[in-house]
Amino acid sequence: MSAHLMSLHRCCQRSPLLLLVARRPWSSSSVSPPPPPPPLLPLHKRLLLFLTQQYYDVEMLLSFGSQLKRRGIQKKNVHYGYTHKFYGSDIAAAYYILSIKGGFRYVGQSDWFRADLRGKFKWDFLNYKNTPLEEVDMSHTVINYTGLGNLKEQQSLKTLSVRGCPEVDDWFLARLHMFQDSLEELDISHCPRITTGGLAALRNLKGLRRLDMSSLPGMSSPGLVVILLEEMLPQCQITATGYDHSLSQEEEEEEEETKKEQMQGPNPAWSTRYRVKSSTFD
């Protein structure tokens, strides 16, 4: 029973609807009058209440949804074994890149092969057999760790861009060691899942000359990390824009302080107080 109420409570926390469900238990009278029946709520509130009571079903549906989404991404990043067997690893890598709407350039060629917004691409790339890839642009695609396996044998890859890819995380960066001899330029900006632990994995890329790590939302102390990375990769030029390097630590502490005050007594003026305090530090 308490588990049921726990789940009810949990769901209701996120919604603005708070109901009086149980009597306050600290009344000492033994015989108390039954509570008055709750008033009939409007439709959307009744719907929300119904959903909170079916917590496990809603949880199951949500997990189905996220599982389907994950399966879609896995399907896109599958190992292109058939293509690899019949056309060789370079064509397989090229086909994979075009299928998830990326772009690439062969060694010795100057024009790029790309898929358009709807995913359609020309099949000219099949003409260049056994030509390795030199530059690969996978920005804003769903490439992930398993998908990177399709690029495993590209030993002359010089440029890789995974800007804004939602599935690129620290493990992906760790797997980039397979390009450690050839990779010269890497762009990992705007990837939400990358954190400091993954950037430590770039230690293997000794040939790296240009690294772009701007606006990584998962980074906690970007200024320090940039300095440490510059020490770790001395010949690499690091671009790290889009971070707020000023007084971020103090603002975080201010936030925690105001949250504590907020817990102790709700004060409608807390929001203005926070804004006033932050402006005095500017």
Place this chain on the structure above:
Amino acid sequence: MTSSRVRREDRGELYVGGPGGPLRWGTGRTGRTGGTFTSGDRGGPGGPLRRGTGEDRGDLYGGGPGRTGGTFTLGGTGEPGGPGKAADVLPGSHWDLLERREAKLPPHQADIVIVGGGVVGWSVAYWLKQKERVRGGVKVVVVEKDPTYSQASTVLSAGGIRQQFSLPENIRLSLASADFMRNINDHLGVADQDPVDLQFNHSGYLFLASERAAHIMEENYSTQRNAGAKVSLLSPTQLKEKFPWLNTDDVALASYGLENEGWFDPWTLLNAFRRKAMSMGVIQSCGEVIGSSRRSCSLSLSRRDFFKTTNHSLRIQSVKVQMPNSLEYQPVECAIVVNAAGAFSNKLAQILGIGSGPKGTFAGIPLPVEPRKRFVYVFHCPDGPGLDTPFLVDYSGVYFRREGLGGNYIAGASPEEAEEPDTNDLEVDHQFFEEKIWPPLAHRVRAFEKLKVTSAWAGFYDYNTFDQNGIIGMHPLVNNMYFATGFSGHGLQHSPAVGRAVAELILDGNFKTLDLSELGFRRILAQEPMLERNIV
């Protein structure tokens, strides 16, 4: 230099309902994600400890998620008696000032009782629930004697994971565990809760070998490569080029992990397993197993006259779980008992009747696992190596790794057999650092000649005195008891794969994904050690 661990009140603010590791892992941001792992939403200690946390759920109305009964009110402030603290203290509320939780007895009957609430125990519980075919098919109870985890090896460990072992089973276990951790949110994500962030540092392990041991390292390298680990061998010149701060005078060969190696936060992993397992219906019970009732059953075979030899096997019928700080106990009838008690496995095994037979028989062989105390020291060195510092293991046995971004490092070493510290308590011996750890460290990394020890702690290895490898499987004589213990310092990094293996043994009858039959109890009875050469 006093051995200081994080003070209890600090822990209370960052980690709701239980301690963190002795270090505050990362910044306050981490503390907040730690804070959402409440110790069971079914009634942990509520009260003032929760008020000050950075729980960013906008909880303006004073009732934290720990209040059992789930009372919450409209519009907060206007209620008579007020929400929050006043209502809690008045009689009839569910919160107790002294946090004397009512002894929550475990259920009378359970299908599987897992003794030991560390990362291996909760991993087994999670995988059992993951593999049950029907919802609610298996009733699992996890019994942990110390909910604060003050002596548990899991939270006191340095948290590393590596594939550089000499035994192929260990390598495969580590690889499988790394795969698990890569997809940890697919496995352990709970709807409506924050995703799991292990803070995995992909910095790799670096093992150094002297002239004598270089050939062993080469053999290990080929074993590791064959098993699928991504390792590379480095000569001293390559080593110096990669790590200019390293002193490579007496190093003949080095083995460096390229991928799937590094370190992470063990407390987060433990809580992730626990949260997911409890959301799937595993019952957590706080208590200690003090006894069991067994009955012997002889195999009844059709040809009665053939097998006259007394082949009495024991079956555990129930275990007695005693509540903390009280004499109250509850006998839990169970079908299967899993021994995941870590450093205290031998004590539990004796309670369950293993090792109490006459010497020289199978029944007389005890579980060869004993607790061994290991020290971990945190020091600060401002000129030390930077972000690319791997988890370096010297050939003398001393190891160190980077901790955070502020020039802090963690170091330790395994003492010689003759100098093993006593295991009565977890007091730290600082002489050990000065005599046995600092000189090799300073020799290896010149910058470490100037360092300052800021903190230290001690923890137990569940040391397998027989061959320093885990024991996974059934006991041949007690036929409903499974072991998952004796990992001698690498239990944490193998825990997801070991949990899956034990769940396969219990529910499928045999190993399905990884064949770990070599790591069974049989080798102890047959006295055939499977030695692991790369023990740190």
